[in-house]
Amino acid sequence: MDIPLMGGEYTWSNNHTWSRLDRFLISPSWELQFPDLNQKRLQRLCSDHFPVLLDGGGVQGGRRPFKFEDMWLKKEGFVDLVRNWWNSYLFKGNPSKVLAGKLKALKKDLKTWNEQEFGDITR
Known part of the structure; x- marks a missing residue:
């Protein structure tokens, strides 16, 4: 299952041709576990590939940790x-x-x- 790519459509370019070569694929169970997952295309610095960051959508709130007062x-x-x-x-x-x-x-x-x-x- 492919997940949304934010920040641009393509992940590779030689400045003449653009293509989406790089991506994260997830299973349906991952999608249920992490409903806010998305991919973020970052700025490319020295490669013909754009780095792609998998963003989990932040930490879900759970129980407050115990604190001794x-x-x-x-x-x-x-x-x-x-x-x-x-x-x-x-x-x-x-x-x-x-x-x-x-x-x-x-x-x-x-x-x-x-x-x-x-x-x-x-x-």
């Missing part, structure tokens, strides 16, 4: 609260699995606690 440390009892949560999590498996499970559970608890204590502080 400094203000939490100022809240009285916070460190003890985290320690109690951490010690209450029971996971089995190798040490890295246990650590990953505890971190995931702590993240969930911190997010819930943050909303209860400070409300929605979305940036």
Whole structure:
């Protein structure tokens, strides 16, 4: 499947003849995955080919990454609260699995606690 070329019709020229030789081809599943894909013809500098850039249309917004807030440390009892949560999590498996499970559970608890204590502080 050919995708749209922005910035010009042709990708090759010897200054007498123009042709579209260079292109990205994608499968239908790629088109579903990246609906805003297009090709951009860039300025040619020293070749008879124009460079072609595949543009994915930017990063799709997803979940906000988890951020530890400094203000939490100022809240009285916070460190003890985290320690109690951490010690209450029971996971089995190798040490890295246990650590990953505890971190995931702590993240969930911190997010819930943050909303209860400070409300929605979305940036």
